Amino acid sequence: MGLLIFYDLNQTEYVMAESALKLKFNETKEDNTNKPIKSKITETHTEEIIIGLCAPIGTDVHHIAEEIGSVIQEKYGYTFEVIRLSQFISDHSEEDVSELEGFKRLDKLIELGNELRKNKGESILAELAINKIALNREKLNRQTL
Numbered sequence: 001m002g003l004l005i006f007y008d009l010n011q012t013e014y015v016m017a018e019s020a021l022k023l024k025f026n027e028t029k030e031d032n033t034n035k036p037i038k039s040k041i042t043e044t045h046t047e048e049i050i051i052g053l054c055a056p057i058g059t060d061v062h063h064i065a066e067e068i069g070s071v072i073q074e075k076y077g078y079t080f081e082v083i084r085l086s087q088f089i090s091d092h093s094e095e096d097v098s099e100l101e102g103f104k105r106l107d108k109l110i111e112l113g114n115e116l117r118k119n120k121g122e123s124i125l126a127e128l129a130i131n132k133i134a135l136n137r138e139k140l141n142r143q144t145l
Helices: 038-043 063-076 086-090 103-120 124-143
Strands: 006-008 015-016 021-024
Touching: 015 038, 015 124, 103 124
Parallel strands: none
Antiparallel strands: 006 015, 015 021
């Protein structure tokens, strides 16, 4: 089950659809800049679109990701890249899963992903994805100069 997050810059509330949690942006300051979170988000606006997909085992989520990317590319002129968290698990694991297939591969990736999060922190896969996005952005910015 995924978590849907909606944010409207014209409002003052951040709404997490699944949990119905509400956090007032104008009341929360998270670092030494003393700026409200809403201001920080507004100031870091880019034209990038980041879509995260999560699905049960057996769902052809890779096909869905490619289809969404193709539509966004064709209709709106965006380029897209699919970032697979399972690849990070493979890359940062001491065990080789490349020879495994089907359920055995998925089961091993789940086990290795759990071990990776246990050793490196719960947010390690998100951090690796964010790092990849930042590196890609930097590469793209250098190419356009």
